[in-house]
Amino acid sequence: xxxxxxxxxxxxxxxxxxxxxxxxxxxxxxxxxxxxxxxxxxxxxxxxxxxxxxxxxxxxxxxxxxxxxxxxxxxxxxxxxxxxxxxxxxxxxxxxxxxxxxxxxxxxxxxxxxxxxxxxxxxxxxxxxxxxxxxxxxxxxxxxxxxxxxxxxxxxxxxxx
Amino acid sequence: xxxxxxxxxxxxxxxxxxxxxxxxxxxxxxxxxxxxxxxxxxxxxxxxxxxxxxxxxxxxxxxxxxxxxxxxxxxxxxxxxxxxxxxxxxxxxxxxxxxxxxxxxxxxxxxxxxxxxxxxxxxxxxxxxxxxxxxxxxxxxxxxxxxxxxxxxxxxxxxxxxxxxxxxxxxxxxxxxxxxxxxxxxxxxxxxxxxxxxxxxxxxxxxxxxxxxxxxxxxxxxxxxxxxxxxxxxxxxxxxxxxxxxxxxxxxxxxxxxxxxxxxxxxxxxxxxxxxxxxxxxxxxxxxxxxxxxxxxxxxxxxxxxxxxxxxxxxxxxxxxxxxxxxxxxxxxxxxxxxxxxxxxxxxxxxxxxxxxxxxxxxxxxxxxxxxxxxxxxxxxxxxxxxxxxxxxxxxxxxxxxxxxxxxxxxxxxxxxxxxxxxxxxxxxxxxxxxxxxxxxxxxxxxxxxxxxxxxxxxxxxxxxxxxxxxxxxxxxxxxxxxxxxxxxxxxxxxxxxxxxxxxxxxxxxxxxxxxxxxxxxxxxxxxxxxxxxxxxxxxxxxxxxxxxxxxxxxxxxxxxxxxxxxxxxxxxxxxxxxxxxxxxxxxxxxxxxxxxxxxxxxxxxxxxxxxxxxxxxxxxxxxxxxxxxxxxxxxxxxxxxxxxxxxxxxxxxxxxxxxxxxxxxxxxxxxxxxxxxxxxxxxxxxxxxxxxxxxxxxxxxxxxxxxxxxxxxxxxxxxxxxxxxxxxxxxxxxxxxxxxxxxxxxxxxxxxxxxxxxxxxxxxxxxxxxxx
Ligand code: FES
Ligand code: FES
Numbered sequence: 051x052x053x054x055x056x057x058x059x060x061x062x063x064x065x066x067x068x069x070x071x072x073x074x075x076x077x078x079x080x081x082x083x084x085x086x087x088x089x090x091x092x093x094x095x096x097x098x099x100x101x102x103x104x105x106x107x108x109x110x111x112x113x114x115x116x117x118x119x120x121x122x123x124x125x126x127x128x129x130x131x132x133x134x135x136x137x138x139x140x141x142x143x144x145x146x147x148x149x150x151x152x153x154x155x156x157x158x159x160x161x162x163x164x165x166x167x168x169x170x171x172x173x174x175x176x177x178x179x180x181x182x183x184x185x186x187x188x189x190x191x192x193x194x195x196x197x198x199x200x201x202x203x204x205x206x207x208x209x210x211x
Numbered sequence: 212x213x214x215x216x217x218x219x220x221x222x223x224x225x226x227x228x229x230x231x232x233x234x235x236x237x238x239x240x241x242x243x244x245x246x247x248x249x250x251x252x253x254x255x256x257x258x259x260x261x262x263x264x265x266x267x268x269x270x271x272x273x274x275x276x277x278x279x280x281x282x283x284x285x286x287x288x289x290x291x292x293x294x295x296x297x298x299x300x301x302x303x304x305x306x307x308x309x310x311x312x313x314x315x316x317x318x319x320x321x322x323x324x325x326x327x328x329x330x331x332x333x334x335x336x337x338x339x340x341x342x343x344x345x346x347x348x349x350x351x352x353x354x355x356x357x358x359x360x361x362x363x364x365x366x367x368x369x370x371x372x373x374x375x376x377x378x379x380x381x382x383x384x385x386x387x388x389x390x391x392x393x394x395x396x397x398x399x400x401x402x403x404x405x406x407x408x409x410x411x412x413x414x415x416x417x418x419x420x421x422x423x424x425x426x427x428x429x430x431x432x433x434x435x436x437x438x439x440x441x442x443x444x445x446x447x448x449x450x451x452x453x454x455x456x457x458x459x460x461x462x463x464x465x466x467x468x469x470x471x472x473x474x475x476x477x478x479x480x481x482x483x484x485x486x487x488x489x490x491x492x493x494x495x496x497x498x499x500x501x502x503x504x505x506x507x508x509x510x511x512x513x514x515x516x517x518x519x520x521x522x523x524x525x526x527x528x529x530x531x532x533x534x535x536x537x538x539x540x541x542x543x544x545x546x547x548x549x550x551x552x553x554x555x556x557x558x559x560x561x562x563x564x565x566x567x568x569x570x571x572x573x574x575x576x577x578x579x580x581x582x583x584x585x586x587x588x589x590x591x592x593x594x595x596x597x598x599x600x601x602x603x604x605x606x607x608x609x610x611x612x613x614x615x616x617x618x619x620x621x622x623x624x625x626x627x628x629x630x631x632x633x634x635x636x637x638x639x640x641x642x643x644x645x646x647x648x649x650x651x652x653x654x655x656x657x658x659x660x661x662x663x664x665x666x667x668x669x670x671x672x673x674x675x676x677x678x679x680x681x682x683x684x685x686x687x688x689x690x691x692x693x694x695x696x697x698x699x700x701x702x703x704x705x706x707x708x709x710x711x712x713x714x715x716x717x718x719x720x721x722x723x724x725x726x727x728x729x730x731x732x733x734x735x736x737x738x739x740x741x742x743x744x745x746x747x748x749x750x751x752x753x754x755x756x757x758x759x760x761x762x763x764x765x766x767x768x769x770x771x772x773x774x775x776x777x778x779x780x781x782x783x784x785x786x787x788x789x790x791x792x793x794x795x796x797x798x799x800x801x802x803x804x805x806x807x808x809x810x811x812x813x814x815x816x817x818x819x820x821x822x823x824x825x826x827x828x829x830x831x832x833x834x835x836x837x838x839x840x841x842x843x844x845x846x847x848x849x850x851x852x853x854x855x856x857x858x859x860x861x862x863x864x865x866x867x868x869x870x871x872x873x874x875x876x877x878x879x880x881x882x883x884x885x886x887x888x889x890x891x892x893x894x895x896x897x898x899x900x901x902x903x904x905x906x907x908x909x910x911x912x913x914x915x916x917x918x919x920x921x922x923x924x925x926x927x928x929x930x931x932x933x934x935x936x937x938x939x940x941x942x943x944x945x946x947x948x949x950x951x952x953x954x955x956x957x958x959x960x961x962x963x964x965x966x967x968x969x970x971x972x973x974x975x976x977x978x979x980x981x982x983x984x
Contacts, residue, residue: 074975079460091649095650105984107979152568189874190569192903
């Protein structure tokens, strides 16, 4: 089987799996990285949201063969480390607002929140209500209002941090 | 109980203070204190050591002897550890409702220990607990509040006694604070130092007095979830995240029609030869594949060629089921009413809905010839053990069921569908498995909240309501989880056993909280061939939404404001109080632009009272706002919710549960249902089943937890009925027409293309890198 090398949470990893194996299963079943969750497998629920070279993406919809050795994949486990802290400012906001209920969607929610805030930053603007409305991540526990509050708070903290 | 006259004062139980209870210090190497489950629900004071009564056919003599030797097994225990922490194994499921945190607070309160030092874990299935190991009906806090306090208070008492000896003092002169015992001269001993010295030598009954509620310093404070950090760092482990040696991924190729069965696999050998695939086996629910990754399982399922037998509802559709329900509907009785009485009939339909959490059904199973171990989230693990043992041909004592934190439940985890399948697949493969349902399986083959009609007839004369009759007619709701009782669960499998149980549950949960003269409410059920379960709040969301809508109509006909009308007819001051709160906080009656409106509703359940006020925007520019792959529709813009839950152990956690109920209520009223066509449900994705998403979330949600002296009630389900009803009422007022069915978009053209039924699961996309955020 072909080998694939990419950077995972700051460290280069090499796996021996078929090209078309989706990255979600490479992470969860081959590498044992269990933070990104399965909720649909078809890029709809966003529970698996992680970062690809600093941008939000969904590993359930990416064949591992598409990755280059220099590509950086960050999962929830590596988020705080990516900014050299124990907790990312967005995670701090999540704690502050006591967002999680069952918690199953929350790794994906946080990774998406950071991506949405960074996208606004890249565009040189603040996040908007429309940005929040357009977040597709499902939370079946219904923590949506707290997620909105936490993202606004986290965006402030990211700006200050 | 104290109010009841006693026939013979000499034999009446001795009256004791409601705060004084007896529990046990158990023999052990460290402090282990225990109380009977259910303590506090009866005034029995001088409890003897409990005996465990169980029917012989499900629990044999050997088991009973084992338990007779351990009379304290049926107790719940709080332990103080040598490191100064306390441990409590909770015989309930944590599925997001926050009971681990709530019970840590309860232990911390009576033990005088910081909350962070209390470790709450989930108990595995404990068959000896029988009815006392069910997480359902939002009853956990109600049932366990007192016993857990008693156990913690006894542990504290034991520590005080040991400290008195150490410090050469007496218990009454010592005090406990934040994990230390403090002598009048300032000397201190930590709980850790005392844990072994205070250990019981044998089982000793101890009387303790619980704290007065006015002395609470932990209960009633806003406590963040203790597992929050694990959840937000990805460290929290759900069943699918467990590393059980050899437990490879497994999934099931399911039939194209509901509950179809396998006739033949045409290419088993070919699929077994696919990369990573280790097994292809037939189980009652389909063809199971086991492989090195779930990706390989999905590929294998898509490659399988299977001949299927159709299920029992092979050609059923929403319409055909509704015809059956109509046939089953009981007639409304025209009451004999005075001349000039107005008699009004109303009829609502509530379509099928999926209660599936974000975490699909899943479980890890390691089944060997002589024993089995299961890891899964389950709210009635004792019933799960009973059924799994039966299906595997093992004695119950050889099945260990480890209860894992669940990624949501909403009624689903009252059942153990994933665990049973995992056990069967593990047995068939002769190897451990980590089994997962595909998302597409959930609405298509998973349990649905049943389709129902609710008809109401009201008679009123000169502003007075003379009668209120409600006839709820529903596809059978599966209650085989038996509300925790192994015995009931067995009885429910008898023909029509469920029906009687549903009736009981309907009657135990439904009532009309208004004074409306002659009131009747009945449940009739029809068709037991669907996979159903009660979804969060069981019958109440539908029954109450129908009632509250009718109440608005009555208010209109009698020329009254909806709030005034409700206030005039509500029976309990407690309900009026929450209604008044939302009316004031939500500025009821403020001027609203055309096409927008307020709606209000109340609900009483789980020993609590709720009121909800919402504002909705039904203007075309809002309804038709563009949403990619989703429903826009009317948008709820504001929600004000007030709940009197009795004593709220953790108001912050309770608020979170109301948020969940509100989002559920919005979905039930406006967006979320499953469509039955040709014997299968069309939905197969979160983009087909529009549970509330961010674009439908109100910008303004406020929850008020009212101070209350009533005993602690339930929170997990309490938010749904009032929220659904208030949204339905607001929508009706905004558009000026009473809906006939819910959700209101059920008959709109689908905004999505149904996914194929063969193969039963869609391929994962490959274009993820083209959609970076
Ligand atoms: S699992 Fe990746 S988006 Fe749902
Ligand atoms: S917290 Fe449970 S799904 Fe979001």
